[in-house]
Every structure is written in C-alpha cells, then in structure tokens.
Amino acid sequence: MTISPEPESLPHDPWPVAHARFRPEGRFRLEAEDFRVTEILPFEAEGYGHHFLLRIRKVGVNTDRVAQDLARLAGCRARDVGYAGLKDRKAVAVQHFSVPAAGVEGDPGRWSGESWMVERVDRARKKLKRGALEGNAFRLRLHLSEEDAEVAAARFEELLAAGVPNYFGPQRFGREGGNLVGARQLFGGTARPNRGLRGIYLSAARSYLFNRVAATRVVDGTWDRLREGEYAVFPDVNSGFVVSDPEREAPRVASGDLHPSGPLPGLDGAGPKGEAAELEGRILAEETALVEGIRDQKVEAHRRALRVLPRDGLAEADSRGLWIAFRLPAGSFATSVVRELVRPITS
Structure with missing residues (x-):
C-alpha cells in the first residue's frame, strides 16, 4: 500500500502516525511563547576574522526580516548576511547570523529591531552558511487537560526510546x-x-x-x-x-x-x-x-x-498543560514529535 x-x-x-493508539486532543502554538527553539551550531567562533557572528533572540518575526534589518545596520548587501536556516515567525527563536565586519560602525551587540535583539557577538573567519547546523533544541507547550497531560507525558517517554x-x-x-x-x-x-x-x-x-x-x-x-x-x-x-x-x-x-x-x-x-x-x-x-x-x-x-530519535527529553506539567523539551538533528521537525503525542483541535 x-x-x-x-x-x-x-x-x-x-x-x-506511527504510534496510532489513543492520543489526547490538544492545542499547540496558540501564541509565540508556546514554541521555543534554539539553534545548536557545530563549531565555536574563532574569536577573530572578517565577520561578526551574532546570536539573536527573535519573537514573532521571520528570519528574512531580521536579515534585512541586519544588512541595513551593517551597511552590507542582504545577500552578504549569513544564517544557517529559517526559523518560524510564530516562535521564540534563538538564531545565529553573520555580517561582514568591514562596514560596521559601533557595537553590534547593541543592535535590535522590532521583536528581535542581539544576545551575543563573536568574531568569525567566514560567513555563516545555510545548513551549518548541528541541530535545534526545542521547548514546547501543549495545551491539555491535567489528565491528558499525564497521558501525553507518559507517551513522550516512550517516543524518546522508539523515535518518530x-x-x-x-x-x-x-x-x-x-x-x-x-x-x-x-x-x-x-x-x-x-x-x-x-x-x-x-x-x-x-x-x-x-x-x-x-x-x-x-x-x-x-x-x-x-x-x-x-x-x-x-x-x-x-x-x-x-x-x-x-x-x-x-x-x-x-x-x-x-x-x-x-x-x-x-x-x-x-x-x-x-x-x-x-x-x-x-x-x-x-x-x-x-x-x-x-x-x-x-x-x-x-x-x-x-x-x-529525540534527545535530552524532558516533560513538565503546569496549569495550562504540558511542556516538553528535546533536541533534534538539523533538518528534523518538532511537529513530527508533537503529532505523535496529541491530536490537534482544529476548531
């Protein structure tokens, strides 16, 4: 078939879905704070070089918009701004960008824009290239009843071993x-x-x-x-x-x-x-x-x-449902984990 x-x-x-037995109904991503993702780079910045490597926290804004803002602030072309991958707009995302250092005036650590700010600045030898990621760490809130949160938490433990x-x-x-x-x-x-x-x-x-x-x-x-x-x-x-x-x-x-x-x-x-x-x-x-x-x-x-296989998994209930945290390799989607835990409420 x-x-x-x-x-x-x-x-x-x-x-x-692979784990097709009972999945409780729940809501996901009602607000940006329900979806938190942090990029994991496979390298450390050298501390010197012709580029600034910026770690940026953004909320409710897409990657392209931040890249455009950075090009303006750095005085470079948009295509000279580097980033490893796209991150969703409706999320709290910690993401890395690079800009050429030659045209930068002042301290890029003070840069910010609508719904984003620089958290850390390093010097790097090369532009950050697409796909240059080890993975992503996620922390997600599933809106569930107290009883269903217990079911989903137990199921999450099983997924950590079985994979999705x-x-x-x-x-x-x-x-x-x-x-x-x-x-x-x-x-x-x-x-x-x-x-x-x-x-x-x-x-x-x-x-x-x-x-x-x-x-x-x-x-x-x-x-x-x-x-x-x-x-x-x-x-x-x-x-x-x-x-x-x-x-x-x-x-x-x-x-x-x-x-x-x-x-x-x-x-x-x-x-x-x-x-x-x-x-x-x-x-x-x-x-x-x-x-x-x-x-x-x-x-x-x-x-x-x-x-x-999700790694570093953790589940924690609160008054609004269940928080789950896990790490996935680059290119894998957090939704592949969530869909095995809950059936989304669509209305």
Whole structure:
C-alpha cells in the first residue's frame, strides 16, 4: 500500500502516525511563547576574522526580516548576511547570523529591531552558511487537560526510546500545498519563479516524495527497521551503506546507531537495492513529473533517515498543560514529535 494525498490541495498534515493508539486532543502554538527553539551550531567562533557572528533572540518575526534589518545596520548587501536556516515567525527563536565586519560602525551587540535583539557577538573567519547546523533544541507547550497531560507525558517517554517518523513538516509545503503546486508549475513550464522561490519549490517537491515513501513505510510497519536491500544511514552524518543482512544490523538499528532511509530524489546518488529499491521505485513511478522535473533542475540526490530519535527529553506539567523539551538533528521537525503525542483541535 502506498500513501498518496491529493497533491494539488495537500491537507495540512496528511501523513499517518506511527504510534496510532489513543492520543489526547490538544492545542499547540496558540501564541509565540508556546514554541521555543534554539539553534545548536557545530563549531565555536574563532574569536577573530572578517565577520561578526551574532546570536539573536527573535519573537514573532521571520528570519528574512531580521536579515534585512541586519544588512541595513551593517551597511552590507542582504545577500552578504549569513544564517544557517529559517526559523518560524510564530516562535521564540534563538538564531545565529553573520555580517561582514568591514562596514560596521559601533557595537553590534547593541543592535535590535522590532521583536528581535542581539544576545551575543563573536568574531568569525567566514560567513555563516545555510545548513551549518548541528541541530535545534526545542521547548514546547501543549495545551491539555491535567489528565491528558499525564497521558501525553507518559507517551513522550516512550517516543524518546522508539523515535518518530522523520517527516518534513507542513510548513515545508506552504499553505494548502502551495509550494508543491508551484513546483508542478515550474516543471510544467507554466511558471518562472525567481531563484529564491525556485529553491523553495524544489525543496517542497523532494520533501513530498520523501514523505510519501516514509508514510508507506509507516503503514507497513518498516519505518524503524531494515528491509532487504535497505540503504541504512548513520545519525547526524550524510553517509551510509546498502544492508546485505538486515538481521545482523538490527541491533545497531535498535540502539540508534543506524536508521533506514528514504529518498530525496535527484541526479546520481547512492540508494537501496532489491526489495527496498522496488518499493521506492513503485512510489516514485506514480510521480514521474516531479522526479523528472527535479532531475532537470540538476539537483543531486541524497538520502534522509526515515526515523529520528529525540534527545535530552524532558516533560513538565503546569496549569495550562504540558511542556516538553528535546533536541533534534538539523533538518528534523518538532511537529513530527508533537503529532505523535496529541491530536490537534482544529476548531
């Protein structure tokens, strides 16, 4: 069985959950303070160099807006402002940016804007590049009754050990799947987006194809175990290998040292063999326009873990529900954890 939500009107979150028993109803992200995220960089600033590395706290403002403000304050072009990744507007986010030091006058530690402020300044040798993240630390409030908070807290402890499907979150696809619609128009020649939108559309198309494979593996119960011919990947490392003996590697999967993987389609790249390859091939064959469109854009293929294990987990109840804290590797979505804990109240 393969999972194929209607692509032209993608539901807000159509993918099946892995832990399908009772989930209490709850509300999430009623206000920015319910979603707190802190970037974790994989390096320490050198303390010298031609760039300022800024740690910024922002509330209710998106990454691009802060970058524009920083370009104005630093006297540089917007494209010279570096950041590792985008952070949601409706959140309290601690995020890092870099600006060239040459045009800066005064102390950048005193900079601030509407809904953001600099918390720390370091000197660095290089511009901060997209994707230069180790991960993100989250602290989230789930609005639940006292009884349901106890249920969700117990379930959260189970997820820390079992992991959750590593779906791309709804924000990747835009409102009602608009980014995926844009990708289809790009590939069909009916739209000519600018460079920024082109990247967003390509990312949405690849994420959708990955989620379709992941959803099928969730339904058949193999999202957290190896199939014959599986291309297994190491956590936090963009490398892996084709599994010749799933039973022999099963203990490494159980310990979290290996994960089954799904495709981020493109040109070339490693991939599964045998049974695992046949399954992916059947799913991707249903979306040939997307697969070929991605390849025509000269995007390189990659693999992504089907499972993610939250780390450093902590649950704490208060008068309004349940706070959960955890850490995820770069590229994984907090919503993948939340959706396994609660069913959202939509009205």
